[in-house]
Amino acid sequence: MxxxxxxxxxxxxxxxxxxxxxxxxxxxxxxxxxxxxxxxxxxxxxxxxxxxxxxIDNYTRALTTEDFALYFVNSIIVTAISTFFSVLISSMMAFAFARFQFRFKETIFRVLLAGLTIPAIMLLIPQFVLAKNLGILDSLGGLIVFYVAGSLSFNTFLLRGFLASMPGELDQAMQVDGASAWTRYARLALPLARPALATATIFTFLNGWDEYPIALTLISDPGSRTLPLAIATFQGQNATQWGLVFAASLIAVVPVIVIFLVFQRQFVQGLTAGAVKG
Structure with a gap:
């Protein structure tokens, strides 16, 4: 050329x-x-x-009306807790699938992945019935349970591929030294999987922070509403106050930006760099 x-x-x-x-x-x-x-x-x-x-009247109204601050705190609580438990549980499951051999391993993993093929909207009615039977309607704890359950399949799939690519010699060396499975998980798998863990954390946080249908289905108590529900309340019956809606939406973007800035460095860290630097 x-x-x-x-x-x-x-x-x-x-x-x-x-x-x-x-x-x-x-x-x-x-x-x-x-x-x-x-x-x-x-x-x-x-x-x-x-x-x-x-x-700046739209921002003032967004922060001082309709219990916006309460909804903001509710979203922080629900999203932070569900993200922590989702990444923790899925990393344990991924480590087991990547490093252990047991009966029906592949079958169980494929059943887990089958959850990714089911549209989330189809689960709303079953989730409502289940939440009602468990007595967790109109509660932040109920949202946490369903947010964690809904993100386990994808996070396990993501982390399993990463953990399976780790050098087997490192795992074998720790076994020779007498390290237990929990020790290898905490001191080997998690440090080396930081890029994948950061990716799973960001995706899980975004999904929980922006989630609307499940929250709308399970929450009717104003005191338990999350931020997407709060933003929806700014839309009037006859006309939408777009300035107010956009101001509230921009406020809602701030935690997302913070999470990305905190974990962005992990995206450029490779598996080899993590193993060498320890």
């Missing part, structure tokens, strides 16, 4: 990347702009990407 063609190819790639970035960023920019606009200017044509006049 001639230098001119290579240059033209590079230009086309950059143009495509910039166009893709604009497509992805524009809705967020519009949401950010709308959150600072009074309701009267939200649907103005042409759309104003720079609010004029600008106001």
């Amino acid at each position: 001639t230098p001119a063609r290579r240059g033209a190819s590079s230009v086309l790639r950059y143009v495509a990347l910039i166009a893709g970035a604009l497509v992805m960023v524009t809705p967020f920019v519009y949401m950010l702009s709308t959150s600072f606009q009074p309701q009267a200017y939200v649907l103005s044509l042409p759309p104003q990407l720079i609010p004029n006049p600008a106001t």
Whole structure:
């Protein structure tokens, strides 16, 4: 390929990347702009990407009305606890599937994966009936139970593949030294699986933080609502207060950004680097 063609190819790639970035960023920019606009200017044509006049009234109302702070705390509690237990339990299951041999191992794993093929919307009625029979309707604990159960299949699948690729010599060396299965899990598997654990943590947190159908089905008590339910209450019967909705949505994005910033370094850490650095 001639230098001119290579240059033209590079230009086309950059143009495509910039166009893709604009497509992805524009809705967020519009949401950010709308959150600072009074309701009267939200649907103005042409759309104003720079609010004029600008106001923080939408953020003030979002934080001080409809028990928004309570719903925010509820979401933090539910998502943090369900993420912790989901990653913990799935990492144990993945370690067992990756490192142990037992009867019906592959059958059990395939049954577990079968849960990924079932649309979540089909489980709403069974989940409601189960929650009612267990007496966990209208409770944050009930949401935690179903959030953990709903994420185990994917997390186990993700972590099992990563743990199965670990050098077997490391595991065998610890067995020779008399290390138990729990010791190998805690001191070998978990440190080496940090990139996969970070990925599972981010996915599980996002799914729990943004989850709406299950919360809407199981929660009717205003005191147990989560953040997606709170944002839905800002939509009136006759008109939606888009500035208020977007302001609340941007506030809800903050924990997601924090979680990503905390775990992003793990994405670039490979298995070999983890084994060498210990």
